[in-house]
Amino acid sequence: MSRYDRAITIFSPDGHLFQVEYALEAVRRGSTAVGVRGKDCVILAVERKTAAKLQDSRTVRKILEVDEHVALAFAGLTADARVLVNKARVEAQSYRLQFEDSVSIDYLTRYIAQVQQRYTQSGGVRPFGISTLIAGFDDDGTPQLYQTDPSGTFSAWKSNTCGRNSKTVREFLEKHFVDDMNERDSVKLAVKSLLEVVESGSKNVEIALVKLKEPLRYLTDAEVEEYVSEIEKEKKEEEEAQKKNKGDNKQE
Amino acid sequence: MDIRLHPLEPSDWNRAEGIELEAEEEINRINECKPPSFVFEEGVSKEGKYECDLLCIGLCGAGASFVRSAVINSVQVKKIAVMHQEFSSNRLDEEEIHNRVSNKTSTDKGDCTIYALEDPTILVAEASQKITSLQTFNWTQTLIKNISFKRLIILDSILQSQYQVDFEAYPPLLRSITTSKQQLTKSLIPLEAPNVVEGLAASLLSKCEVLSIPATLLLSLEENHILEGDTLRAFESVVLPSLKIRNKGPIDYKTVLAALKGRRVNSLFL
Numbered sequence: 001m002s003r004y005d006r007a008i009t010i011f012s013p014d015g016h017l018f019q020v021e022y023a024l025e026a027v028r029r030g031s032t033a034v035g036v037r038g039k040d041c042v043i044l045a046v047e048r049k050t051a052a053k054l055q056d057s058r059t060v061r062k063i064l065e066v067d068e069h070v071a072l073a074f075a076g077l078t079a080d081a082r083v084l085v086n087k088a089r090v091e092a093q094s095y096r097l098q099f100e101d102s103v104s105i106d107y108l109t110r111y112i113a114q115v116q117q118r119y120t121q122s123g124g125v126r127p128f129g130i131s132t133l134i135a136g137f138d139d140d141g142t143p144q145l146y147q148t149d150p151s152g153t154f155s156a157w158k159s160n161t162c163g164r165n166s167k168t169v170r171e172f173l174e175k176h177f178v179d180d181m182n183e184r185d186s187v188k189l190a191v192k193s194l195l196e197v198v199e200s201g202s203k204n205v206e207i208a209l210v211k212l213k214e215p216l217r218y219l220t221d222a223e224v225e226e227y228v229s230e231i232e233k234e235k236k237e238e239e240e241a242q243k244k245n246k247g248d249n250k251q252e
Numbered sequence: 253m254d255i256r257l258h259p260l261e262p263s264d265w266n267r268a269e270g271i272e273l274e275a276e277e278e279i280n281r282i283n284e285c286k287p288p289s290f291v292f293e294e295g296v297s298k299e300g301k302y303e304c305d306l307l308c309i310g311l312c313g314a315g316a317s318f319v320r321s322a323v324i325n326s327v328q329v330k331k332i333a334v335m336h337q338e339f340s341s342n343r344l345d346e347e348e349i350h351n352r353v354s355n356k357t358s359t360d361k362g363d364c365t366i367y368a369l370e371d372p373t374i375l376v377a378e379a380s381q382k383i384t385s386l387q388t389f390n391w392t393q394t395l396i397k398n399i400s401f402k403r404l405i406i407l408d409s410i411l412q413s414q415y416q417v418d419f420e421a422y423p424p425l426l427r428s429i430t431t432s433k434q435q436l437t438k439s440l441i442p443l444e445a446p447n448v449v450e451g452l453a454a455s456l457l458s459k460c461e462v463l464s465i466p467a468t469l470l471l472s473l474e475e476n477h478i479l480e481g482d483t484l485r486a487f488e489s490v491v492l493p494s495l496k497i498r499n500k501g502p503i504d505y506k507t508v509l510a511a512l513k514g515r516r517v518n519s520l521f522l
Binding site: 025026028029030031049052060062074075076077078079081164165167199 | 413422475478480506510519520521522
């Protein structure tokens, strides 16, 4: 294996590109990011990392604005995300200048995925160690959610996750996702899925809301706490109901 | 018959010299590694040695965290000894970069603390320091010199990215390697080939095999380089009965994991 994992441009005999797979490992070291597409909104929810005591937490962001109508959440290497997002921002503005129109989410995703793929097929470089969730609205008003990964693959999703504990969160989303949810239900699903793997509390969760013709909005701590409290209350009620059912069954 | 002599190029000499230098450096590094110090608490040892039936060692990372959460923080224990390993002068060597830099969090104290449970013949050790491969021999020797045990359980973890298997594995998942004297049980699934165990776990197991001591190494799958509760939970069903600890309810791993998380200040990944 070691003979084929040092260079990005070499396939192993069984068809692996080990550097790309190692980049996916780097993604798994990043904290969880979740995207949920609702009827008229797209939610990006991330696990908020505790900032160091002397660090300005506002400069440590996992959800980034690419354009007025597009936001991106990532998991993986912070510096790689900064570079890739900057490229995407330049491309979005370049598109505006050229076509006097805002870039479509599909186009931007293809661009980001293309950049990521290019870095898997060149000598002297390494792949970007990030996966992205790209959320936004096209001009026709349809909400869009895409995911890209270090290999340069991309696809559209109704809901997805990347980073640590993705499997657990994805299973939860598959179980609970419903089409055409309103804003409240979408945010609730995003928070609920994140709380499956993150310590409970509004300080550990950051949520951004992307809506048509509205700027990207981060939910305040108070708003997040409201959702978290509601979810915890529902969980308790469910547990109590289950206990009661078990007790009833035993009596019978 | 034509005999073509391959001309020796200057690079060949350099290469040979390089290999010799490396070997010399290696020997120097080994010599630099001092054996750890072993200090018993007052009134504990008899003739400088403690005898027990079972010793359970939790190694740096998942093993030590499990011992701390499920045993030390949960039941009454009595501290009987401390083993202290000093770091070598070159701190860089300790990381042993083989394309896999272990992210096992170690304490700065550099101690392995040994506790006795209510049953004084059962000991648990929390080896929270990362021991490099050069130090493992001395460490193992010192432990065996001071603690005499009839059976050994070693708790360690294996990273998902290094675990080679033909299915997608996620925690909780437990695998084992035993010495030939250890009786096999159906509940323990052996570690599949071609996975390999290195470091202190391998050193302890090898020594037990040589001394014909029944020993079991339990490896819990670690998913993400960040220790999670599922990794620690995998040990419960096997280790707690062996230590004769009754499970009184869900074990609180959050405190220990939160303390480990706090120690990790890594701005590389978000």
